[in-house]
Amino acid sequence: xxxxxxxxxxxxxxxxxxxxxxxxxxxxxxxxxxxxxxxxxxxxxxxxxxxxxxxxxxxxxxxxxxxxxxxxxxxxxxxxxxxxxxxxxxxxxxxxxxxxxxxxxxxxxxxxxxxxxxxxxxxxxxxxxxxxxxxxxxxxxxxxxxxxxxxxxxxxxxxxxxxxxxxxxxxxxxxxxxxxxxxxxxxxxxxxxxxxxxxxxxxxxxxxxxxxxxxxxxxxxxxxxxxxxxxxxxxxxxxxxxxxxxxxxxxxxxx
Amino acid sequence: xxxxxxxxxxxxxxxxxxxxxxxxxxxxxxxxxxxxxxxxxxxxxxxxxxxxxxxxxxxxxxxxxxxxxxxxxxxxxxxxxxxxxxxxxxxxxxxxxxxxxxxxxxxxxxxxxxxxxxxxxxxxxxxxxxxxxxxxxxxxxxxxxxxxxxxxxxxxxxxxxxxxxxxxxxxxxxxxxxxxxxxxxxxxxxxxxxxxxxxxxxxxxxxxxxxxxxxxxxxxxxxxxxxxxxxxxxxxxxxxxxxxxxxxxxxxxxxxxxxxxxxxxxxxxxxxxxxxxxxxx
Numbered sequence: 396x397x398x399x400x401x402x403x404x405x406x407x408x409x410x411x412x413x414x415x416x417x418x419x420x421x422x423x424x425x426x427x428x429x430x431x432x433x434x435x436x437x438x439x440x441x442x443x444x445x446x447x448x449x450x451x452x453x454x455x456x457x458x459x460x461x462x463x464x465x466x467x468x469x470x471x472x473x474x475x476x477x478x479x480x481x482x483x484x485x486x487x488x489x490x491x492x493x494x495x496x497x498x499x500x501x502x503x504x505x506x507x508x509x510x511x512x513x514x515x516x517x518x519x520x521x522x523x524x525x526x527x528x529x530x531x532x533x534x535x536x537x538x539x540x541x542x543x544x545x546x547x548x549x550x551x552x553x554x555x556x557x558x559x560x561x562x563x564x565x566x567x568x569x570x571x572x573x574x575x576x577x578x579x580x581x582x583x584x585x586x587x588x589x590x591x592x593x594x595x596x597x598x599x600x601x602x603x604x605x606x607x608x609x610x611x612x613x614x615x616x617x618x619x620x621x622x623x624x625x626x627x628x629x630x631x632x633x634x635x636x637x638x639x640x641x642x643x644x645x646x647x648x649x650x
Numbered sequence: 651x652x653x654x655x656x657x658x659x660x661x662x663x664x665x666x667x668x669x670x671x672x673x674x675x676x677x678x679x680x681x682x683x684x685x686x687x688x689x690x691x692x693x694x695x696x697x698x699x700x701x702x703x704x705x706x707x708x709x710x711x712x713x714x715x716x717x718x719x720x721x722x723x724x725x726x727x728x729x730x731x732x733x734x735x736x737x738x739x740x741x742x743x744x745x746x747x748x749x750x751x752x753x754x755x756x757x758x759x760x761x762x763x764x765x766x767x768x769x770x771x772x773x774x775x776x777x778x779x780x781x782x783x784x785x786x787x788x789x790x791x792x793x794x795x796x797x798x799x800x801x802x803x804x805x806x807x808x809x810x811x812x813x814x815x816x817x818x819x820x821x822x823x824x825x826x827x828x829x830x831x832x833x834x835x836x837x838x839x840x841x842x843x844x845x846x847x848x849x850x851x852x853x854x855x856x857x858x859x860x861x862x863x864x865x866x867x868x869x870x871x872x873x874x875x876x877x878x879x880x881x882x883x884x885x886x887x888x889x890x891x892x893x894x895x896x897x898x899x900x901x902x903x904x905x906x907x908x909x910x911x912x913x914x915x916x917x918x919x920x921x922x923x924x925x926x927x928x929x930x931x
Contacts, residue, residue: 454766458922472922476664479768490763492680494687499680506676507767507774509669 405468407432407559407591408453413462415448422448424614426462430593430607432558435585437602438595439638440611446595449611450563453593454484466559480508483552487563491536491544491551497523498532501551508555515554522550526580542573549580559591560584566601574601599635608634612642665769673769674777681781685788695743695789699736700796707732719861721893733802734889735858737790737813738881741821742852744786746844749828752778765919772916779829779912783821790817809892816891820884823904826911827880833918856882857889880907 408430415423423445430436440446452459455471455478464471469478491500498519505515523529526546531539539547545565552560562581566574578601585592594601602608602622609619618625618641622634629637685692711728718725752761767774794810797803804810831848853859855876862882866873876882883903890897 454762455921456762456765476768476770479766482766484763484766486762488762490760492684492760495680495683499683503676503680504763506672506679507764507769509665509672509769511668511672 405465406430407434407467408561408593409463409465409468410449410453411463411465413449413452413459413464415452415460415462422614423452423459426611426614426616428609428616428619430559430591432591433585433589434607435582435592435594435605436607436609438593438609438611439597439599439602440595441597441642441644443613444597444611445614446563446597446611450561450595453561454482455479480555481558483555483557483560485545485548485552485560485562485565487565487567489544489548491539491547493537494535496533496535497528497539497547500536500547501554504551505554510555518554518556519550522553523547525553525584526550540573542569542576545569545573545577546580549577553584557590559593561593561595563595564597565594566596566598599638602634610638610641617641670769670773673767673773674780677764677774677777678781678784681778681785685785691747692789692792695740696792696796698743699740699793702732702736702739703729703797703800703802717861717863719863721890721895721897729800729802731861732859733797734892735853735856735885737793737817737888737892738820738824738858738885739853740789740793741783741786741817741824741884742849742881744782744789745821745824745826745828746831746849747828748778748782748785748825749832750844752829752832771919771921775829775916775919776912779822779825782825782828783818786821786825787814787817804892804894806894809894812894813888813891816887819901819904819908820888823880823884823908823911826908826915829915830911830918833915852879852881855879856885858882858885880904883907 406429410429411427413423413426414421426445426449428436438446438449451457453464453466453471455475458472464478466478467481469481471478491497492503495503498516501519501522502512502515505518506512510518520529520532523532526549528543528546528550531543531547536544536547549560549562549565560581565581566577569577581592581594582603584590596602604622606622607620608622608625610617610625618628618637620628626632626634626637629640631637631640707729722731764774764778765771791810794803804813831844855872856879857876858881862873862876865876880903883900886897887900887904890900
């Protein structure tokens with residue numbers, strides 16, 4: 396099967412039987428789920444649920460002890476180059492170089508993907524337009540607000556043309572308006588451009604009807620699927636109730 | 651779908667040589683930009699060896715007599731003797747500082763953005779190393795430019811050129827050592843720790859400040875330690891090259907150490923070896 400054919404049929408992200416432990420402590424236990432192209436999937440879990448470990452494994456900071464992760468059919472461990480070039484990432488920590496301009500940050504990131512400066516400028520301009528940040532291209536990253544930095548980080552994650560976007564607690568530290576703004580931008584990317592999006596959060600109100608949801612609790616997947624199905628299966632009235640019923644604890648942001 | 655998707659002209663597999671070059675260029679370019687923006691870092695890198703040169707060396711020139719040892723063919727002033735040691739010290743600090751910034755970066759996320767590059771990890775790490783070495787070479791030449799006014803210079807102008815390959819190699823070796831340490835040592839956030847356990851022992855147990863025959867007179871054991879210290883060979887490689895001479899022993903040791911340190915760092919950053927896994931706890 397060629398790469399192109401695989402891209403069409405394979406899920407954007409597929410995690411199968413993933414387990415990982417730090418010494419004796421098990422961080423992930425037989426985790427399996429997938430993200431379809433064009434879907435906005437919320438990975439919901441409290442702090443310590445294993446989200447960071449999962450994130451590190453998908454971005455290949457280190458390799459899983461057991462299980463398999465593939466991005467559009469490319470195994471992260473066996474074909475990291477093809478897998479990673481299809482992946483865009485927004486980390487929880489601020490990762491812009493504050494001394495560099497917005498465009499310089501984008502050009503640097505493009506270079507890490509083997510994209511030359513002229514092409515990077517063109518793609519960078521298009522990506523900034525997509526997150527409504529075109530007018531700040533030559534400003535220093537230091538001069539941006541928290542929400543603007545996040546938008547630039549999303550633009551940066553899009554520069555190399557990935558088809559799967561991973562965001563780790565992307566709204567941490569943002570005010571309510573900036574949060575809604577970022578969520579709307581990313582939902583539009585999934586809806587309009589067919590990107591698979593995995594949105595990691597501990598805030599339950601960031602999941603909306605129409606999203607897919609994966610609930611991770613103490614290293615295990617409790618449930619995954621379309622939000623309406625998950626709520627119905629749990630016999631709850633909303634996703635907050637479903638989370639409380641399944642995990643036995645209430646999540647932050649639950650109504 | 652729009653142009654968000656992979657462009658149809660992208661090669662389905664692997665990367666072209668040009669893309670490797672773009673990546674290397676991008677990493678060096680960013681390091682250069684950071685270097686330009688962080689003036690305090692540059693100034694402190696320059697002030698440190700100058701303090702040694704003007705205060706320490708001036709005080710010690712009366713105490714320490716230097717006999718004629720290769721590559722010198724006449725008696726030399728103490729300032730002249732310690733200059734190669736100070737050049738190497740600039741590179742030692744630069745290598746350790748960049749390793750510190752890698753630990754800091756990894757936590758802050760800049761290292762994470764580097765490590766999600768789809769290009770092979772060994773190549774990305776080696777590029778980072780080249781960028782750091784380039785900055786350290788610039789710092790050394792800035793120091794030499796100032797030292798020139800105090801008549802600390804090679805016998806002929808060619809010395810400035812012949813020392814360049816030595817500086818590049820030493821910059822790579824010390825950068826690779828820093829990279830290896832950054833992956834192995836968990837508590838490297840504290841630069842005082844690096845000073846005490848890496849920089850001071852390496853610097854003082856070397857031929858940077860005193861010729862080793864003097865050390866041998868006072869302690870054969872310390873002499874042995876100095877001989878085994880890669881930094882001694884870094885200093886000697888620079889010392890000989892500055893005088894347009896080639897020292898095969900120090901060259902071999904520095905080259906060998908560079909290969910070992912870089913190999914170790916690449917292994918340590920390999921996702922499947924789990925060095926980072928243990929750190930991530």
